Amino acid sequence: MDAKRLNEIVEAVVRELTAAGLSSGPAPAQTAVPAPAALPPAPAAAPSPALSALVVDLEDPTTPAARAHPGVQNPADADGLAALMEATPARIGYGCAGARYRTAPWLTFQADQAVTQDTLYRDVDENLLSSLGLFKVQTRVTGGKQEYLLRPDLGRQLNEEARQTIQQRCTRAPQVQVCVGDGLSAQAIESNLAQILPVIRQGCQTAGLSFGTPFFIQYCRVGVMNDIGDLLQPLVLMLLIGERPGLGRADSMSVYMGFRPQKGHTDAERDVICNVFNGGTNPLEAGAYAVQLAQKMIRFQAGGVKLKLAEG
């Protein structure tokens, strides 16, 4: 059957369906198989005037204002709908296309997820680390991000080279030791480190606490704090680490803190300041708070659950 004949048949069927109310689909000619002559022109040919005049230039759909835009057609109560959307960060009030999402909120959802995926599989910018004077060591993960995700046990241990480098370059037994780890988000470190690190350093100086030599750990899990504690014997160890990215939020960092961290310690011995980002716990405030917490740990000689009990 030639393409022209096929077109005619398809057009006839679509006409019938439309007449029967079963399809309000696009114009029949567009649904038909294109004849060879209708193939797109070769790339070298000049675009048509209509194509040249085409402009797709979109506003950012991820701004708070754009996200607040309702999508329900003919709502029962338009003001009420806006108020309901205002009451929750959940993705409500965007309406539907049949039983599916409307196009704009669906594509924004995909964009939100894309951000999390990109930060997970990317390394922290080396320039940032060197500008802040951090040297870099690695855990026992050797197989890249995939092995990092699959083997949390390896991310909790320093490799041999790291142990030597740390022993050579770091001051032993400081009152406060700061380490930085990529964790599950490179962007979290890039967004917050330049703000929080100077605050912690300055805060320690003001408080009269000796400040150890800070460094960066690639493929890092929180449990690596025990290895560092055994090597450097700090009173307080702070680990600044990228959190698991949330949908559309890749810049959230945590500060894990331990008092005399050592082999066998678990989260019960640690304190954590989480949700550190501009919009959550502000990194400047988080830095100041971390120093206060360090002072408290030293005063009570305890961290984690023990610190809470000691405080009474």
Next chain:
Amino acid sequence: MILRTKLFGKTYEFPDLRILMGKANEEKSGDRLAGVAAASTAERAAAKMVLAAVPLWALRESPVASYEQDEVTRVIFDALNETTYAEIKNWTVGELREWLLANTTPPEEIRRVSNGLTAEMIAAVTKIMSNMDLILAASKIRVICHCANTIGLPGTLSSRLQPNDPTDSPEGVRASIYEGLSYGSGDSVIGINPVDDSYASVARLLDMTHEIIKTWEIPTQNCVLAHVTTQMRCLKNGSPVGLVFQSICGSQKGNESFGISVGMLDEAYELAKKYCVPAGPNYMYFETGQGSALSANAHHGWDQLTLEARNYGLAKRYAPFQVNTVVGFIGPEYLYDASQIQRAGLEDHFMGKLTGISMGVDACYTNHARIDQNGVENLAVLLTAAGCNYFMGIPMSDDTMLSYQSTSFHDTAALRQLFRLRPAPEFEAWMESLGLMHGGILTEKAGDPSFFLKR
């Protein structure tokens, strides 16, 4: 004990059933982490062949933890129907698979034989089934339960309305509930995961959800998924509770890490029967998930699928209204990518049904797993084909409190349309009476949360 086969002239031998069961699993990152995975694809194939020839009695004699040592084992063994067991104990795992799939095996017979199966037998047959085997066999089994409404009837698909809020704000939760109801979600339960597990906060959310149910005369049940001890306190103090929830694990040691025991669950069940608002008789709600025992180092060296099967054996003791696996929540070190999460979802759903419980699935993922929304939508379609009782309903599938993605209000509506399924009948009649649904399809008025502002 000799467990071995030749394959292409090479001999594969397995020292015991624990190792054999681990190596017979489809690829899972958690089994590698536990050190029980097959070393090669050929070894996996060999393990499946050997396992298919193992008689069921041998699996009864090899529980994950002994009867004396573990109360989950005791719960499952004590509930076993010895007459049924005597009929089937000499079947091999391979014969059980064919019997489940045979067109001559009626669904009622599967329900009966299920009472003679231990969790280890159910896990074993699951390991030698393909994805479509799991779908077809599960689709034959219906488990119907009743609380304020009916879940699991043929031709229905229910949806848990999960209106979580990162601060437990009652107004935020209410807004998501209105949105969900307007899409026909909420017939399985209106169930909130609270941030704050305190009595006062949980009681407040119970009151608020109950008030919505009363105001709109919704034929459904509420639940706040706090620790069971908090819910027990709420029950004793007169809070309006629909379902009583708890996360469970496949070993006593695992349950201890969740702060629960069989004795505690027994007490919660008695309180539920005494104080819950709806008619019942099914009042309990459990969540499970492959890998939870391993993450608590409570797996006794066994694979995550077998531990998961034991969850369902424990759940069955309480005739739950619903149980769901939270299949992708645990992270990539247990289920790495889309194919592992999809496989585990189909396995868990089948095992729950074969155990004889009302089974739903939280088809979900965290952002560090190798899967995206398309992967979860695929799984939801497969599970609907398998006759899954319910899915989660979350605004555009994005849970802003638990920071993970699951299925949405829209997904349930689409799955119902695709497979010509309806909500629970009581709930459908309610939707019809409000003009939000007609003939099982959402109307023009649906999908508008502001509809519920008028009362």
